[in-house]
Amino acid sequence: MASIELRQVRKAYGAAEVIKGIDLSIAHGEFCVFVGPSGCGKSTLLRMISGLEDISGGEIAIGGEVVNRIPAADRGLAMVFQSYALYPHMTVRQNLSFGLENINTPRPEITRKVAEVSKMLQIDQLLDRRPKDLSGGQRQRVAIGRAVVREPRVFLFDEPLSNLDAELRVDMRGEIAALHRRLGNTMIYVTHDQVEAMTMADKIAVLRLGKLEQFGAPLDLYNRPANLFVAGFIGSPKMNFLTGQVDAGDRSLLHLDTGETLRLPAAGFAQRAGEKVTLGIRPNHMQASAEGPVAVQVRSVEQLGGESYVYGHTATGAPITVHSPGQTRIAIGDTVRVGAPEDETHLFDSASGLSLREG
Amino acid sequence: MASIELRQVRKAYGAAEVIKGIDLSIAHGEFCVFVGPSGCGKSTLLRMISGLEDISGGEIAIGGEVVNRIPAADRGLAMVFQSYALYPHMTVRQNLSFGLENINTPRPEITRKVAEVSKMLQIDQLLDRRPKDLSGGQRQRVAIGRAVVREPRVFLFDEPLSNLDAELRVDMRGEIAALHRRLGNTMIYVTHDQVEAMTMADKIAVLRLGKLEQFGAPLDLYNRPANLFVAGFIGSPKMNFLTGQVDAGDRSLLHLDTGETLRLPAAGFAQRAGEKVTLGIRPNHMQASAEGPVAVQVRSVEQLGGESYVYGHTATGAPITVHSPGQTRIAIGDTVRVGAPEDETHLFDSASGLSLREG
Amino acid sequence: MLALQRMLGIHRLAWVFLLPNLLLFGLFAFLPVILNVAYATTGGANVLLADRPYVGAENFGFLTDCANYLDPNSCREDKFWRAVWNTLWFVTLQVGIMVGFSLLTAIVLNREIRARGFFRAVFFFPVLLSPVVVALIWKWILQREGVLNAFLDWTGVGGYNWMVDADWAFGWSVFLSVWAHMGFYTLILLAGLQAIPRDVYEAATMDRASPWRVFRRITLPLLSPTMLVVLVLALIKGVQTFDEVYAFTGGGPGTATTFIIQYIYEEGFAGAPRLFGLAAAASLMVAGVLVVLTLVQLWVSRRSANG
Amino acid sequence: QEIRFMCYSDGNECEVYDDVLTRFEAANPGVDVVVDVVPYQAILENLPVQLAAGTGPDMAKVTDLGGLNQYYLDLAPHIDTGYWDASFGPILNWYRVGDRQGYYGLHSQLTITGAFVNATLFEQAGIAMPGSTATWDDWAAASRAVAEATGTPFPMAIDRSGHRVAGPAISYGAQYFDAEGNGSFEGFGPFAAAFVGWNEDGTFARDVWASQGGATYQDAAQEFINGQLVFYYSGSWQVGRMDSQVGDLFDWQVVGSPCGPAGACSGMPGGAGIVGFEQTQHPEIVAAVIDFLAQEDIYAEVAARTRNLPAHAAVASAGVQFEGASPAAQEALTAFAADLADVSPIAFAYQGYAGNRAMFGITVERLSQAIVGELSVDDAVARMGEDLAAAMAASQ
Amino acid sequence: MSRTWAFLSATRGGARLHWTDWASYGYLFLGVFLMFFPVIWLVLSSFKTEADLQRYPPTFLPYQQQTITLDGYADPLPLFEITAGEHAGMILAQLRRVGLQAQMVDPANPEERLTIAIADRVPVERFTLATENYTELFGRFNFLLYFWNSTFITVTATLIMLLTNSMAAFALSKYDFRGRTVVLLLVIGTLMIPQTVVLVPLFLIVTELGMFNSLWGVIIPGAATPTGVFLLRQYMLTIPDEILDAARMDKASEWKIYWRIILPLSAPAIAVLAILAIMWRWNDFLWPLIVLTQSENFTLQLALNSFQGELQTQWSSLLAMTVLTLLPIAMVFMFLQKYIATGIASTGGK
Numbered sequence A, B: 001m002a003s004i005e006l007r008q009v010r011k012a013y014g015a016a017e018v019i020k021g022i023d024l025s026i027a028h029g030e031f032c033v034f035v036g037p038s039g040c041g042k043s044t045l046l047r048m049i050s051g052l053e054d055i056s057g058g059e060i061a062i063g064g065e066v067v068n069r070i071p072a073a074d075r076g077l078a079m080v081f082q083s084y085a086l087y088p089h090m091t092v093r094q095n096l097s098f099g100l101e102n103i104n105t106p107r108p109e110i111t112r113k114v115a116e117v118s119k120m121l122q123i124d125q126l127l128d129r130r131p132k133d134l135s136g137g138q139r140q141r142v143a144i145g146r147a148v149v150r151e152p153r154v155f156l157f158d159e160p161l162s163n164l165d166a167e168l169r170v171d172m173r174g175e176i177a178a179l180h181r182r183l184g185n186t187m188i189y190v191t192h193d194q195v196e197a198m199t200m201a202d203k204i205a206v207l208r209l210g211k212l213e214q215f216g217a218p219l220d221l222y223n224r225p226a227n228l229f230v231a232g233f234i235g236s237p238k239m240n241f242l243t244g245q246v247d248a249g250d251r252s253l254l255h256l257d258t259g260e261t262l263r264l265p266a267a268g269f270a271q272r273a274g275e276k277v278t279l280g281i282r283p284n285h286m287q288a289s290a291e292g293p294v295a296v297q298v299r300s301v302e303q304l305g306g307e308s309y310v311y312g313h314t315a316t317g318a319p320i321t322v323h324s325p326g327q328t329r330i331a332i333g334d335t336v337r338v339g340a341p342e343d344e345t346h347l348f349d350s351a352s353g354l355s356l357r358e359g
Numbered sequence C: 001m002l003a004l005q006r007m008l009g010i011h012r013l014a015w016v017f018l019l020p021n022l023l024l025f026g027l028f029a030f031l032p033v034i035l036n037v038a039y040a041t042t043g044g045a046n047v048l049l050a051d052r053p054y055v056g057a058e059n060f061g062f063l064t065d066c067a068n069y070l071d072p073n074s075c076r077e078d079k080f081w082r083a084v085w086n087t088l089w090f091v092t093l094q095v096g097i098m099v100g101f102s103l104l105t106a107i108v109l110n111r112e113i114r115a116r117g118f119f120r121a122v123f124f125f126p127v128l129l130s131p132v133v134v135a136l137i138w139k140w141i142l143q144r145e146g147v148l149n150a151f152l153d154w155t156g157v158g159g160y161n162w163m164v165d166a167d168w169a170f171g172w173s174v175f176l177s178v179w180a181h182m183g184f185y186t187l188i189l190l191a192g193l194q195a196i197p198r199d200v201y202e203a204a205t206m207d208r209a210s211p212w213r214v215f216r217r218i219t220l221p222l223l224s225p226t227m228l229v230v231l232v233l234a235l236i237k238g239v240q241t242f243d244e245v246y247a248f249t250g251g252g253p254g255t256a257t258t259f260i261i262q263y264i265y266e267e268g269f270a271g272a273p274r275l276f277g278l279a280a281a282a283s284l285m286v287a288g289v290l291v292v293l294t295l296v297q298l299w300v301s302r303r304s305a306n307g
Numbered sequence D: 001q002e003i004r005f006m007c008y009s010d011g012n013e014c015e016v017y018d019d020v021l022t023r024f025e026a027a028n029p030g031v032d033v034v035v036d037v038v039p040y041q042a043i044l045e046n047l048p049v050q051l052a053a054g055t056g057p058d059m060a061k062v063t064d065l066g067g068l069n070q071y072y073l074d075l076a077p078h079i080d081t082g083y084w085d086a087s088f089g090p091i092l093n094w095y096r097v098g099d100r101q102g103y104y105g106l107h108s109q110l111t112i113t114g115a116f117v118n119a120t121l122f123e124q125a126g127i128a129m130p131g132s133t134a135t136w137d138d139w140a141a142a143s144r145a146v147a148e149a150t151g152t153p154f155p156m157a158i159d160r161s162g163h164r165v166a167g168p169a170i171s172y173g174a175q176y177f178d179a180e181g182n183g184s185f186e187g188f189g190p191f192a193a194a195f196v197g198w199n200e201d202g203t204f205a206r207d208v209w210a211s212q213g214g215a216t217y218q219d220a221a222q223e224f225i226n227g228q229l230v231f232y233y234s235g236s237w238q239v240g241r242m243d244s245q246v247g248d249l250f251d252w253q254v255v256g257s258p259c260g261p262a263g264a265c266s267g268m269p270g271g272a273g274i275v276g277f278e279q280t281q282h283p284e285i286v287a288a289v290i291d292f293l294a295q296e297d298i299y300a301e302v303a304a305r306t307r308n309l310p311a312h313a314a315v316a317s318a319g320v321q322f323e324g325a326s327p328a329a330q331e332a333l334t335a336f337a338a339d340l341a342d343v344s345p346i347a348f349a350y351q352g353y354a355g356n357r358a359m360f361g362i363t364v365e366r367l368s369q370a371i372v373g374e375l376s377v378d379d380a381v382a383r384m385g386e387d388l389a390a391a392m393a394a395s396q
Numbered sequence E: 001m002s003r004t005w006a007f008l009s010a011t012r013g014g015a016r017l018h019w020t021d022w023a024s025y026g027y028l029f030l031g032v033f034l035m036f037f038p039v040i041w042l043v044l045s046s047f048k049t050e051a052d053l054q055r056y057p058p059t060f061l062p063y064q065q066q067t068i069t070l071d072g073y074a075d076p077l078p079l080f081e082i083t084a085g086e087h088a089g090m091i092l093a094q095l096r097r098v099g100l101q102a103q104m105v106d107p108a109n110p111e112e113r114l115t116i117a118i119a120d121r122v123p124v125e126r127f128t129l130a131t132e133n134y135t136e137l138f139g140r141f142n143f144l145l146y147f148w149n150s151t152f153i154t155v156t157a158t159l160i161m162l163l164t165n166s167m168a169a170f171a172l173s174k175y176d177f178r179g180r181t182v183v184l185l186l187v188i189g190t191l192m193i194p195q196t197v198v199l200v201p202l203f204l205i206v207t208e209l210g211m212f213n214s215l216w217g218v219i220i221p222g223a224a225t226p227t228g229v230f231l232l233r234q235y236m237l238t239i240p241d242e243i244l245d246a247a248r249m250d251k252a253s254e255w256k257i258y259w260r261i262i263l264p265l266s267a268p269a270i271a272v273l274a275i276l277a278i279m280w281r282w283n284d285f286l287w288p289l290i291v292l293t294q295s296e297n298f299t300l301q302l303a304l305n306s307f308q309g310e311l312q313t314q315w316s317s318l319l320a321m322t323v324l325t326l327l328p329i330a331m332v333f334m335f336l337q338k339y340i341a342t343g344i345a346s347t348g349g350k
């Protein structure tokens, strides 16, 4: 059993506390993704789970057993380092087989597994090269291979696909998912890629400044973000935020700071009259139409071919992104009016940032 | 002037040729993005332009002057390394100011510029740390800062945003674009991110196995890919390909290998009767509808919240991806019929892979 | 090993790695030093400690009995103080020159040059020669009718009797010991240079650093662990310079090139009677000074690593 | 039984011993005498330590004759002491110290200091050589004149060794012993002053004494061999070298030791001897081996083959036909042997004095300092006395 | 010529020479002259006869006077060229020299005796290698035995030293434990006492342990050199800890990490230390001299120095022996120096 339990885990470098008491419980066989802004502590947390980093406070349990004092080598995990940390003096083949040799795998089996994994990662042509003779993406794949080949009870991946091209990334995503299905082991996966997070995760943990902001299934996070931060962080491009004040009388009317007025969803949110709130609308729910309640000054337009992004800002300067399928005819400098279906909006308390969603 | 001209540039490591004769001409002030599968030679090409890597054959000219024999330091470029290559013994501040000191920038100006750049990259809190005390993304930002702070005539970026979170990445994209506008200098940018490539580039160079496959404006590449490879590589998810044979009599009828028959665009392509061709349709142009001509067996479905992907395959096993806005109700195991508007399809010669587009 | 590792825990495991070396050390390095202290506090000319009378600090007193430490002639043991001052001068010159040239050589040899192996060998070969042979070679070259004078005569500058001139003899001693040992430090520095990742140099190139600045700001700081080895060893070995200069000048003319180890050697081993106690006491005084100097070096290097 | 003989060579001595000892082995089945040839440094520096630690060899060839006395095996019980007394006489005293007055060593290699002269240079200059009673001053004047006339760089030279200057110093009045028979530098001043003066005025080759330091030994044989030196004061052991290396370059001859103002014309005897050590497991065999080497025929053979002056009275008086020696060498060795008669009793006693090594060292160091100007002659002589006092105090 | 020039004037990459390359080559050739010329001269001198070695002014190449064997004369006669007088320009053989005159004969006409002033003749010399300096060595003592002893001592002591020192250096550089600084200071501290001084105490200890006159008495104390620990530790400090972390994640035991990661990555420092250790042990003289007194245990260095007597040193034999003992380590150096250039070009990561 390889469930992972974090209890009030803390980490400080000298005076600087970078992990500030995290509670997290990952069930056996679960695929958990860590996301969060750069520098929020994802890698640190991973290294603490792996046993490479000392724990300043709290407890980590793997499979029910507290592992605080168990050395990294004995925790039965494998890890892909963000910086790869390949063995520079070994060939790709040796990099891949080193871990297997350490657990006394018979030679033929090592050969078989290395062949299998290198094929899966499309590095089978490179087995006799040293890391220094590889491209960045090839190195990254070796790093993945080194962890994968050992089939441990827990995998820790630290941004394993960041240097791969889109196609390869899709392939690798598929391979990792397949591996997860086949081995049924626990995986913790750090990524900055929204698509990876959303598609691979059973659960996503959103971290920020060393604290856990929300932990849940991907669509839950997307559909019911617990606070402004999660709402802004999950989903790309970022959710648009409009601040305003709930009408003193009519709880379903919102007076934006821009002076414009919007209708709020009739139910589902617990806004009180007169409260300062923030309305969140995802770019792809923004629709440009003549009747849109909010005027947006277009600052730039990105045409991706199959879809396009319009960037602009409201009268008070709040940035607004509109994402629409196909290629758009809106141009820089235009003023467009936008709006969104009421049931696709989110409402947050402006002061605390917490979602006002009920239930 | 900082135009960059590559003429039949080649690079071989011993017997292995990794750059196989590339001709490319980047105008002064242009923002050129290199894309291509991992290991195709992007970094190598960048390093050759920078002067860090010897050129096995051909010529490189910067600003009209052949620089083959000019040492890297004298070429007036700045580069963000894929591996960062930060100075491990210097603080972030020193890392950033080193280049300025080398060109004898006055102290106060160094201080000012470093402050400015570190603020832009959101690393102003970290100026007194050493690289080893930074997170991966923070290191990457220092690497960007080190190049940016010097404001050279040409920038070379090697996957500079790969380890940043989505929001930061959007910010940085914006900053780099702004920098480009402000300095008006030439930039070469390697990325695996479709969005970056499409949104930032004036021109995109698509590389594959050391050769240039296509070079042009982003939407040109998207709308008029020169061959199957570019068509598949630009745009994410990948374009769907269906192989078949043009009807012996009616040039606008295509008999797919699956046995199904499709209508081809009436004009714009130069297919000949009886020719073996490949039809390309982007996932977001694929529409699931009862009348769709092609039957697809659904293998998996990804729900991203704002959009969803359906993966499946045709009767002959060709993979098909359907991208649709919103959350879909198609489930694994379903068979759906799909089709696409005729004018959103691409046609390629199956044998050579070249586009059959006319003009 | 894994079992042992679990039993001890990683931090105590360090001692397992240290054990074989510490055993050897304890017996063959520390113990002799302890015995040395015992010798320093005993007198007489007997070899076996059991036969030697305890004299306390008498040996130290004898060595430090001086009216004016700057004037050896005013000291009871004038030879010791002459040797001390000579050594001091010698070390200052020799360590500076040697480390400078070793570094230069290592950097040149680390470049992408042709026939690297040959050139490395060239600079290392003198290290392989025994001190006697080193001295012999340079005596041949520098003697009154030696090669150098033949050459100088030929150029018209005219020869010179180098070996009877105290200053020249001293200068040539410095030269000769640099010549003989430079290869040693060059080799160590060469290995140290290899530990600097190449991509950092590439970054510096892109940052338009001049060769000098690359050296100052990249090479030197990143080489500092190795530089520390070289500096500490050069200092220690410099103070302990003996054989080749002894074979070269015998310490002369007069006492111009008599260094502290020669004093120790002649008092304790070569001379008659053999004053082991005096030699041991002198060696402990030298060691004491060296310890202080080394601690200063360590401290400086740690400070520059942090600051 | 295995006997270990630690031997050092100046030429072929150890080879010759090894060879003649095979005869001893043949005569004494079961005995194996192994000759371990070591550098002289091992004898000088390591042997005493090994002896002190009880790990010394059974026998050795040594030069610090009196200094190692405490470890010597007394051969008396195993030998015919009468024969030894008759053969070696007073030389046996060199191995005796204090109340240890036994029979300890076979003096295998007798040496005596004396001068080599480049006869060809004299001939070229047309100057006659001073006679056998000539003084150091006579020789200095003559050598200077020859050097000047022939353009030779150096008139005279003397090895840098306390042993070498002992003879001349005695001729100048050095006493070397005080009233109690302890070492002393009484009377050394005049020679020191004269010698420093000669070094200053270029009569003596400054290079020899002034280019070295400490107690290191330095000879001037190379200068003599190259014809750059008129008068070279060294010793009988140089004959072989002169013979083989001067070759045809010029004629040289041995003139013994000049006389000094104190009346003596003394050289200094010396040499090495073979001794046994008390630590040995087989004292009687060791004694037998040494006694075997002391037998007249063997001794004569070894002396002839190693071209050493014999210390054995009978062998000496019979004369030795040195093997492979040219007529010039034979003549030179004979001249040296004849010079033994002139050796002053002080010199003889000094060679047998246990503290002489310390005194040799002190002489060289301090005299050199005076020559290079680090000390005045008076200071140097005073320091010599102090050094000696300190050394004597330490070795009590 | 132009090819040589192209070879010399190009860096490895093939690009044109930068001024720093010129400076480098200049420095190197100066180095060859200063560092290597004396060594070459030493080698050539080992082929000179003892008499030639003493000659002023010294020659670079070994020369020997030519001789001729003539009928009627038992020994070969030395040849001279006559520079002045009526026979100027002739090559004559000398019978004997008497004072300032020499009796000579014309080899073409051995009957007639000529009298020549010695100032008018110069010896006819020719480049000749005195190979007997070498051949005599082999006859003189058991070269192979001493070679074996030296080799055994060198190899064993070097291996023990490399193993124990690198283990200790690993502990001192990659672990944080209490007492680390103390151990480090002790290690460096022992460097301070000159070897000459501890020779006697060390000798007593070795004797006490029963290793006197045994090769192990040279091997074991020789392996306890603090220099190696210090050198290796400082080098190991530069190996990124992250690679060790990766190995720990790969379930490598600490021993495995030492053996498979640290050792190979320290290859340059290990190579340096190996070269130094081999050189130290091979050239070691003072210590074997005191521990080994029996000829069957002698090393080459002891044998080499047995040419140093009290009054005379046979330089020709000593030089020949020096060159012979130099050859093996010179070859070892050439072999090992390659490994000095196997550093971490990049750490295999970011």
Ligand SMILES: Nc1ncnc2c1ncn2[C@@H]1O[C@H](COP(=O)(O)OP(=O)(O)OP(=O)(O)O)[C@@H](O)[C@H]1O
Binding pocket: A132, A133, A134, A135, A136, A137, A138, A163, B013, B016, B018, B036, B037, B038, B039, B040, B041, B042, B043, B044, B045, B082
């Ligand atoms: N020293 C070398 N010897 C042989 N092949 C090498 C060497 N260095 C790089 N290569 C190969 O050259 C090719 C191009 O490498 P390059 O680093 O340019 O790729 P890239 O396009 O930057 O890839 P990535 O996106 O993964 O960074 C790769 O296939 C790589 O394996």
Ligand SMILES: Nc1ncnc2c1ncn2[C@@H]1O[C@H](COP(=O)(O)OP(=O)(O)OP(=O)(O)O)[C@@H](O)[C@H]1O
Binding pocket: A013, A016, A018, A036, A037, A038, A039, A040, A041, A042, A043, A044, A045, A082, B132, B133, B134, B135, B136, B137, B138, B163
């Ligand atoms: N030795 C250290 N001393 C002080 N602060 C440190 C040290 N190491 C890391 N940090 C800080 O801890 C924080 C967390 O770092 P961590 O590497 O876990 O970030 P991350 O979430 O992985 O970021 P990224 O996405 O950029 O890789 C960062 O802000 C970093 O600056």
Ligand SMILES: O=P(O)(O)OC[C@H](O)CO
Binding pocket: D063, D110, D111, D161, D162, D163, D164, D217, D235, D269, D270, D271, D272, D360, E310, E311
């Ligand atoms: O002064 P030394 O050392 O040359 O001694 C000379 C010898 O005793 C002569 O036999």
Ligand SMILES: [Mg+2]
Binding pocket: A042, A043, A044, A082, A158, B135, B136, B137
């Ligand atoms: Mg990280």
Ligand SMILES: [Mg+2]
Binding pocket: A135, A136, A137, B042, B043, B044, B082, B158
């Ligand atoms: Mg790359």
